[in-house]
Amino acid sequence: MTTTIVNQRGGTCADCDTYVPARAGTCTKAPGGWTVHCADHGPKPGATAAGPGRQRSTEDQEQEPAQIRYTGTPAQVTALVEALKTAPHIKVRQVSQQYERREEPGSVSVHVRAEVDPRLLAVIEREEAER
């Protein structure tokens, strides 16, 4: 198993010998110590399948889903999740199980990951910019 973190100190990329300033690249734990990689060569810490280091825009189909938490009675939470699933321009990607809330007996929480249609996001961002 390898450990990859953000490069804390300056160093030279193991692949291309480019000097990498602190926090600009990544560090991978190797048997002899830490190996520094520039932004083009190392694995990215916390990278997702959506594409490491890529600029995200509202046109990007692989947007990071938004996270929603619903809290209420089990029936309320189920109804809210179902409403979100049928909402226009929103794609529900993942629904967690219902977690019982110890501090509020009878109440549960559910986490939902959902994507908003990029075209709708673009419209909203344009309106926000005009404000």
Ligand SMILES: [Zn+2]
């Ligand atoms: Zn490099």
